[in-house]
Amino acid sequence: xxxxxxxxxxxxxxxxxxxxxxxxxxxxxxxxxxxxxxxxxxxxxxxxxxxxxxxxxxxxxxxxxxxxxxxxxxxxxxxxxxxxxxxxxxxxxxxxxxxxxxxxxxxxxxxxxxxxxxxxxxxxx
Numbered sequence: 001x002x003x004x005x006x007x008x009x010x011x012x013x014x015x016x017x018x019x020x021x022x023x024x025x026x027x028x029x030x031x032x033x034x035x036x037x038x039x040x041x042x043x044x045x046x047x048x049x050x051x052x053x054x055x056x057x058x059x060x061x062x063x064x065x066x067x068x069x070x071x072x073x074x075x076x077x078x079x080x081x082x083x084x085x086x087x088x089x090x091x092x093x094x095x096x097x098x099x100x101x102x103x104x105x106x107x108x109x110x111x112x113x114x115x116x117x118x119x120x121x122x123x124x125x
Contacts, residue, residue, distance in 0.1 A: 023097070031101075032092045034109065037085050038069070048073060049080040051103075056088045072101045079106065 035053035042049045050073045058068060072093050074080040083089070083106070092105040 026097075028094045028096050030092060030094055030104070032090070034088060034090050035070070036088045037083055040080070040083055040085050042080070049077060050074060051080075051083055053089075053091070070101060072103050074103045079103070 034056055036056045036058075037051050037053055039052040040050075041052070050071055053070050053072060054068050072091065074083075088109045090107040090109060091103060093101045093103050095101050
């Protein structure tokens with residue numbers, strides 16, 4: 001009987017903790033924006049490709065605010081290779097609860113051909 005009194009509250013705490021962790025990892029929102037790519041980087045240590053973007057109306061010569069920057073991770077190396085710095089793109093990216101942004105769709109503003117990452121997955125699977 002005594003073991004049940006200890007195990008039940010412990011089990012409830014573990015379940016609540018598991019739900020909180022899942023909520024933080026799985027909750028996302030989607031953002032669509034026109035952005036200018038400031039930096040394009042690849043971290044070999046973590047094998048992560050990402051771009052740093054700002055709204056296109058920000059004048060880089062006058063300086064830009066740190067809070068306007070967004071770091072977007074790119075899972076597909078081929079897509080990362082096609083992105084150019086100082087170019088403007090229409091992007092759609094998912095924002096996870098933990099603050100990580102992952103690219104979902106990118107289109108050159110001057111081009112009608114978009115790279116839809118959901119469709120490219122079907123070609124390689």
